[in-house]
Amino acid sequence: MHGFALIVRRDLRLALRRKGDVLNVLVFFLVVASLFPLGVGPEPDQLRAMAAGVAWVAALLAAVISLPRLFAADLADGTLEQLLLSPQPLAVVVLAKIAAHWLCTGLPLALVAPLIGLQYGLPADALAILLASLLLGTPVLSLLGAAGAALTLGVRGAGALAGLLLLPLYVPALVFGAGAVTAAMSGLDPSAYLALLGALLAVSSLVGPWAACAALRIALD
């Protein structure tokens, strides 16, 4: 537990020293979401109908472009090798890195998302559901994303490859997350969707770190 806290603190401190990296992902998220009205036209009804999907797709893309940072810098300066050699179980290290990644990308992204919802004219209760769905869903993106980042570690064109590997795996999060908001807007109870997102989070927290640990061991063999 102590090791977990140390790694989280270290990663957060590193992120604070290079604020640009964190902010870039957030700005990317906002820019992608702002492009859709330019593409499809400013009709309020149409925009309101697509708001949840746009916010979620933008979140998936932002998660994918933020992933190369998860392990690559530590691989380059040798930290990753030391972490693997340390007496800490690798799963603790990976979980700590995932937690720090979520605190730096997923959490700010979820907190900014209601802004996009406002731009698209979402009503207040739908904004709350959008926030809740992203708070539950973005950890899934970080957990599965760690596996994708570890698999593509040190590979040529890792960014695009990680996207190709991960985006199909992100489909359930997209469906349940955007679905929750759509359901709330059409007056249905969104709790089933949020429960499914929670179940997805539980499954991912088992599968994602396992795959990430296996992939890291393979990469640094």
Added chain:
Amino acid sequence: MKPDLFRYAAPQAFFPVAGKLIPWFSVLAGVLALIGLYIAFFVAPTDFQQGEAYRIIFIHVPAAWMSMFIYLVMAGWAGMGLALNTRLSGMMASALAPTGAMFTFIALWSGALWGKPTWGTYWVWDARLTSELILLFLYLGFIALKGAIADPVRADRAGAVLALLGAVNVPIIYFSVQWWNTLHQGSSINLMAAPTMAATMLAGMLVMALAAWMYGVAATLARLRNIILERERDADWVRLQRSAA
């Protein structure tokens, strides 16, 4: 004495066996395809709603079955390679992936061609079509990851982790897409209410599925032989074969 099947886990031992098996599976695939096509075109009755256009089902459904089946077989081989550290398993997974991707593509393409005369559009965002499309992306990701990693041992093991991750996710993806489809029922066409099928139609589909299966085995073994030769090109037994040829 018990025959030692594990001997064939060595690429060198399996290479000639694969070479002997390929003609058998190819002939079986050819004969079954001829029988299946005969049933498809001459025995199976014309559908009273869709006319002759429905006959593409004899390609479409076997390809869709094979696409999902091959992904599971591929993940199985990949998992075995990861657990037992056998080299041949990873090669087998690599050899299966292109065939699986091809069947997925055929299922999508024939589905589009079938959709045009029956529903008036090449593509509908139906649950099954959409999950098939995502399955194609999973295959492409697997092939891309293997292609991107230069070291074959690392490529096999990383591919295996990805294949297992995909196999765990496939049911979840399938369920989520079904759920998504029921949410947006208004805009889609319900394909689940299939009319009862004539026995000859089912027989034709099963024979075609067997033909596709046999073809899949033959194509995979042929590709496996090439992969073995490529990986073991510096081994003595490959050099001996080359100088004998």
